[in-house]
Amino acid sequence: MQIKQAVEQLKALRAYAISKNVRATLSLHREDSHLVRLANSGVSLNTSEALTRVSVTAYADKKTAGVQVMCDLADKETLLEAVDKASEMLQYASPLNYSPTFPVIDESSEDRAGYDEGLAHISNEDILAYINTAAEGLENEDIKLSGNFSVGSTLSINLSTATEHTVVWQATDAQITLVLSSLQDKWEINAEQSAARLSDLDPKAMRKRLSFLRDKYLTCEAQQLPLGPCRVVFGAAATAEYLSLLCYLGVDGGMMKRDNSINLKEDIGKQRLSEKVSLIEDPACLDTFAIPADNHGRRRKKKAWYDKGVFTGFIWTQDAADEHGETATGHDVAHLSYSLLPGDQKVNELEELSALAKEGDLLYVPYLHYTGVVNATEGLITGTSRFGALMFKQDGSIVVPYNVRFTEKLGDLFGEKLRWLSSETTVYNTSSTYDARNPEALAVPKLMCCDDVKVEISNKSY
Amino acid sequence: MAYQWKEQLDRLMKAGAAYADVRHYPKDDSLFMVMLNGNMLSFEQGRESGFGVRVLADGAWGFAASSNMADITGTFDKALSNARAAAKRLTRPIRLADKEVLSGSFTSPADLDTLSVQRDFQADFLQKMDKALAQKGVSQRISYISAQSKTIEYYDTEGAKIVKHIRELFPAIMVRGKDADGEAQERKYSPPRLGKTRGYEIMKEEHWLPEAERIVRELNQTLTAPRCPHDVRSVILMPDQMFLQVHETIGHPLELDRILGYELSYAGGSFVRLSDFGSLQYGSKKLNVRADALLENSPGSFGYDDDGVKAQNYMLIKDGVLVNAITSRQMVTEANERAGKQIFTSSGGTARATAFYRTPLERMTNISVDPGTDGTLQDIIASTEKGIVLSGDKSWSIGSNREQFHFANDYAYLVEDGQVKEVVRNAAYSGDTLPFYNSLSAVGDESTWQVQYVPNCGKGMPSQVMQLGHGVPVCRFDNVKVGE
Numbered sequence: 001m002q003i004k005q006a007v008e009q010l011k012a013l014r015a016y017a018i019s020k021n022v023r024a025t026l027s028l029h030r031e032d033s034h035l036v037r038l039a040n041s042g043v044s045l046n047t048s049e050a051l052t053r054v055s056v057t058a059y060a061d062k063k064t065a066g067v068q069v070m071c072d073l074a075d076k077e078t079l080l081e082a083v084d085k086a087s088e089m090l091q092y093a094s095p096l097n098y099s100p101t102f103p104v105i106d107e108s109s110e111d112r113a114g115y116d117e118g119l120a121h122i123s124n125e126d127i128l129a130y131i132n133t134a135a136e137g138l139e140n141e142d143i144k145l146s147g148n149f150s151v152g153s154t155l156s157i158n159l160s161t162a163t164e165h166t167v168v169w170q171a172t173d174a175q176i177t178l179v180l181s182s183l184q185d186k187w188e189i190n191a192e193q194s195a196a197r198l199s200d201l202d203p204k205a206m207r208k209r210l211s212f213l214r215d216k217y218l219t220c221e222a223q224q225l226p227l228g229p230c231r232v233v234f235g236a237a238a239t240a241e242y243l244s245l246l247c248y249l250g251v252d253g254g255m256m257k258r259d260n261s262i263n264l265k266e267d268i269g270k271q272r273l274s275e276k277v278s279l280i281e282d283p284a285c286l287d288t289f290a291i292p293a294d295n296h297g298r299r300r301k302k303k304a305w306y307d308k309g310v311f312t313g314f315i316w317t318q319d320a321a322d323e324h325g326e327t328a329t330g331h332d333v334a335h336l337s338y339s340l341l342p343g344d345q346k347v348n349e350l351e352e353l354s355a356l357a358k359e360g361d362l363l364y365v366p367y368l369h370y371t372g373v374v375n376a377t378e379g380l381i382t383g384t385s386r387f388g389a390l391m392f393k394q395d396g397s398i399v400v401p402y403n404v405r406f407t408e409k410l411g412d413l414f415g416e417k418l419r420w421l422s423s424e425t426t427v428y429n430t431s432s433t434y435d436a437r438n439p440e441a442l443a444v445p446k447l448m449c450c451d452d453v454k455v456e457i458s459n460k461s462y
Numbered sequence: 463m464a465y466q467w468k469e470q471l472d473r474l475m476k477a478g479a480a481y482a483d484v485r486h487y488p489k490d491d492s493l494f495m496v497m498l499n500g501n502m503l504s505f506e507q508g509r510e511s512g513f514g515v516r517v518l519a520d521g522a523w524g525f526a527a528s529s530n531m532a533d534i535t536g537t538f539d540k541a542l543s544n545a546r547a548a549a550k551r552l553t554r555p556i557r558l559a560d561k562e563v564l565s566g567s568f569t570s571p572a573d574l575d576t577l578s579v580q581r582d583f584q585a586d587f588l589q590k591m592d593k594a595l596a597q598k599g600v601s602q603r604i605s606y607i608s609a610q611s612k613t614i615e616y617y618d619t620e621g622a623k624i625v626k627h628i629r630e631l632f633p634a635i636m637v638r639g640k641d642a643d644g645e646a647q648e649r650k651y652s653p654p655r656l657g658k659t660r661g662y663e664i665m666k667e668e669h670w671l672p673e674a675e676r677i678v679r680e681l682n683q684t685l686t687a688p689r690c691p692h693d694v695r696s697v698i699l700m701p702d703q704m705f706l707q708v709h710e711t712i713g714h715p716l717e718l719d720r721i722l723g724y725e726l727s728y729a730g731g732s733f734v735r736l737s738d739f740g741s742l743q744y745g746s747k748k749l750n751v752r753a754d755a756l757l758e759n760s761p762g763s764f765g766y767d768d769d770g771v772k773a774q775n776y777m778l779i780k781d782g783v784l785v786n787a788i789t790s791r792q793m794v795t796e797a798n799e800r801a802g803k804q805i806f807t808s809s810g811g812t813a814r815a816t817a818f819y820r821t822p823l824e825r826m827t828n829i830s831v832d833p834g835t836d837g838t839l840q841d842i843i844a845s846t847e848k849g850i851v852l853s854g855d856k857s858w859s860i861g862s863n864r865e866q867f868h869f870a871n872d873y874a875y876l877v878e879d880g881q882v883k884e885v886v887r888n889a890a891y892s893g894d895t896l897p898f899y900n901s902l903s904a905v906g907d908e909s910t911w912q913v914q915y916v917p918n919c920g921k922g923m924p925s926q927v928m929q930l931g932h933g934v935p936v937c938r939f940d941n942v943k944v945g946e
Contacts, residue, residue, distance in 0.1 A: 016893045017581045033924070035923065035924050036548070037727070037923055038551070039722075039724040039727075040553055040554065040722070040723050040724075040726070041555060041722055042522070042548075042551055042552045042553040043547075043548035043551045043552065044520060044523065044548075044724055045523050045525060045526040045548070045821060046522070046523065046525065046544035046545065046548035047524075047526065047527075047544065047821060047924065048525070048527075048540050048541075048544060049526070049527045049528070049819045049924075050527075050528045050529070050530065050533075050537075051512070051527070051528070051529050051819060052529055052530070053716075055762040061535075063502075063504070064505070065506075065871075066505065066506040066507070066876075067507050067508070067509075068506065068507075068508040068509075070508075070509070070510035070511065070512065070534055071509075071511060071529055072529060072530040072531060073514075074532065075531075078509075083654070085507060087506065089505060089581060090718065091582075092505075092580075092581035092582045092584075093502055093505045094497070094501075094502040094588070094589055095502075095584050096501045096502065096503075096865050097500060097501055098501075098805070117635070119889070124543075124547035124548075124708055125547070128547070128550055128551055131551065132551070133690055144723065146723060146724075146726040146727040147727045148727050148728065148923045150923070154540065164694055177727050177728070179726050179727045181723065181726050181731070182724070184731075186731065188726060188862070256525070257638060258638070259602055259638055259639075260646065265646075282704075309857070323501065323503075331634045341719065345659075352746075359613045366587075369730065369862045370730075370858075370859045370860050370861075370862070371681045371859060372857035372858050372859035372868065373857055373869070374856070374857045374868075374870045374890060374946065375529050375646075375857075375888065376643060376646055377640075377644065377645045377646045380946070382857070382859045382868045383859055384859065384860075384861045384862065384866070388861045402576055403859070403861060403862070405859075405866065405868060405892070405946070407868065414915065432925055433919065433923060433924040433925045434925040434926075434927065436806065438924070440933075456868075456892070457866050457892055457894075459861065459865060459866060459869070459894075460894075462863075
């Protein structure tokens with residue numbers, strides 16, 4: 001899609017809204033998505049989607065109403081109807097008990113540093129070559145390859161009837177997951193990669209991880225772990241899962257006001273987590289698909305939300321700030337870009353954990369499956385290990401554990417139970433594909449070690 | 463349009479495709495209205511339209527979709543080229559099970575299409591609910607209406623022509639409060655099947671106001687309740703929890719694509735193996751479970767699936783023994799080939815896609831537990847020595863092969879020596895799937911049986927949400943680990 005042409009069409013829609021005396025924001029979301037899915041060592045699905053969504057939110061006094069249409073951008077009739085419909089809906093909207101801020105974009109911006117032509121147009125052949133390299137020699141009659149290679153580009157354009165200025169953002173992204181699983185024994189191991197540009201793709205790194213884990217799963221004894229506390233080293237996926245929940249339940253002002261947060265207003269300025277924890281949100285980090293300007297056109301700033309464990313304040317979106325009498329913090333974007341700063345433990349690779357186990361057994365948990373928030377205000381989270389757990393024993397041996405369940409509080413894991421963080425970080429892609437394409441990633445230490453993590457359920461087999 | 467679709471499908475066949483289908487959505491309309499603490503925070507309508515093409519060529523699937531009706535030829539070509547590219551890494555050519563070629567239509571039962579009702583009716587309703595929920599002990603009150611109305615036109619190269627008009631309505635109310643320890647507690651209500659239709663006619667104040675009063679009362683009971691004990695006891699699952707138990711630990715593990723490893727990279731697999739059909743004692747003899755896409759008035763009843771196969775009603779678990787799975791045309795063929803024998807005779811007609819831009823896959827229909835002979839809820843309580851009654855899903859987490867689970871509940875009360883005792887808070891339970899179902903000791907009768915709706919079952923990659931149902935009675939399971 002041509003950006004200039006799309007902007008012009010949105011501006012024409014803006015002119016129509018103004019002609020109808022409709023105060024509105026207009027936004028366009030365009031995705032060009034491609035996903036290759038693998039199962040049983042073959043491609044099970046190869047899919048392409050080209051989708052354009054246009055959203056109109058109308059404002060009047062203390063009311064708002066929105067319409068989203070998915071259609072061809074040349075379909076003017078549908079687009080004009082969206083404006084008319086949003087305006088019409090206002091008469092049925094109940095008034096809010098506060099005044100919503102109408103976005104006034106003061107200057108135009110176009111951020112396309114995260115867009116990579118090569119990744120946007122990667123071919124089917126190149127995707128298959130990547131997969132074949134990553135899995136070379138690792139499959140057989142029993143061990144099969146599964147996975148997803150999701151790649152695409154996202155374009156967003158925002159403007160309002162208040163000014164002619166536009167906020168444009170475009171980025172490319174890829175999220176790759178490859179799984180090796182045993183048909184007979186039902187174990188499964190994985191390797192994942194996030195890419196913002198073509199040069200980020202590294203199938204050999206994927207193969208190296210899959211090969212290491214495969215060797216352990218084929219040669220080491222499998223075991224049911226005893227229930228009770230143990231020292232756990234979480235991999236990037238598991239750390240990112242916990243961190244996402246910490247951001248969701250710990251930093252969002254709107255969630256706090258809904259009694260859904262582990263933090264209260266009086267916690268600002270207090271030591272809430274370990275001194276080892278510094279959580280920043282960095283709108284300039286291209287690896288996490290950051291959006292530098294929010295929907296109101298505000299240039300966003302880097303900020304620590306936990307500074308050496310001290311909680312520094314809440315994020316307020318414009319709507320939440322309006323509702324609760326707070327000041328918006330410039331976070332009206334499709335996704336945020338968090339980084340958990342690294343620690344001082346110079347152990348960054350899986351292979352290095354054996355040496356560290358001399359101090360005591362280490363359970364490596366790369367990934368958490370299907371986490372659930374058992375109690376939001378307590379930050380109590382439950383989830384099961386998946387995709388290649390290993391137990392590094394004090395005697396130097398390695399055991400393959402069956403999956404286990406933990407139910408732990410975020411405040412404990414990132415607090416008194418946190419033993420160390422790796423000295424290097426990696427980018428973990430947390431995008432979901434449920435709705436419009438919205439690439440998200442977190443930068444996290446490669447490994448995170450916690451003490452006294454309790455095994456609550458221990459599977460008897462794979 | 464029909465002529466144009468046929469022409470494009472014919473063109474793909476001439477170009478070498480073995481099969482193709484197209485789903486055209488002239489409209490997929492949605493409405494979402496949320497009232498939170500007296501503020502209408504969301505009032506949104508949506509319309510999606512477009513088409514998706516699925517092509518089987520050289521033994522592999524290709525798919526392409528577009529919201530641009532000006533690019534039909536290009537999108538069909540893209541689907542074909544995607545299939546040919548996929549065929550370059552193919553281990554087992556895809557073959558579809560035979561089906562009866564059908565033409566027909568289906569319309570969800572709804573007297574009043576929610577999308578067609580005047581919006582001020584809905585706004586008034588939410589305001590009334592908000593007022594009813596604004597009571598002592600309630601710090602957060604939420605009421606919402608989520609509705610969908612879509613038309614799907616389906617054509618395939620085998621000659622099927624099917625039109626479906628799907629209409630859904632998922633309203634709910636919820637209250638939240640803080641207990642003495644500052645922890646949030648909540649209680650919610652989303653209606654089960656209320657009659658023969660599920661249009662806006664179900665939004666009757668005389669039904670909803672008592673429910674609002676009930677959830678506020680039960681929240682206040684929970685706010686002052688002691689914590690749930692940590693021990694082992696019988697759990698008595700009310701239908702608004704039993705449906706989720708069935709969904710997560712019977713429905714998902716019996717999806718044949720999961721069993722065959724097609725969801726391993728994301729949603730997960732299944733502990734069930736092909737060799738288990740006909741012999742695995744999934745539960746006690748009291749357990750009878752069916753996939754019933756003919757159940758009246760449920761989102762899991764849809765007339766025809768997105769393979770063009772007619773909806774069906776068949777047993778999955780009979781007297782505790784596993785006998786069938788949730789199946790589609792592709793998977794039954796592959797399963798029989800891999801097993802070296804015929805396990806499945808034909809597609810169960812469960813392939814559905816959430817939108818024109820997603821591909822069909824095995825989805826639950828109405829995965830229902832037959833009512834039993836152990837009487838009413840009161841009868842089951844009376845025969846329980848040490849138990850807990852659990853209601854309302856609060857959180858859920860399940861092992862990747864669905865082999866174990868952890869659930870937490872909104873509302874719970876203890877049972878001792880056949881008597882109801884105190885309400886407790888922070889109730890949760892966990893267990894291993896097969897031992898849990900084999901500990902099923904009581905199945906309630908028709909009086910306890912409800913059809914619960916699920917608006918948001920997630921699966922697949924690219925990910926999809928699907929609407930379905932579960933008919934479930936009150937059930938009791940023994941020796942279950944209880945507590946946070």
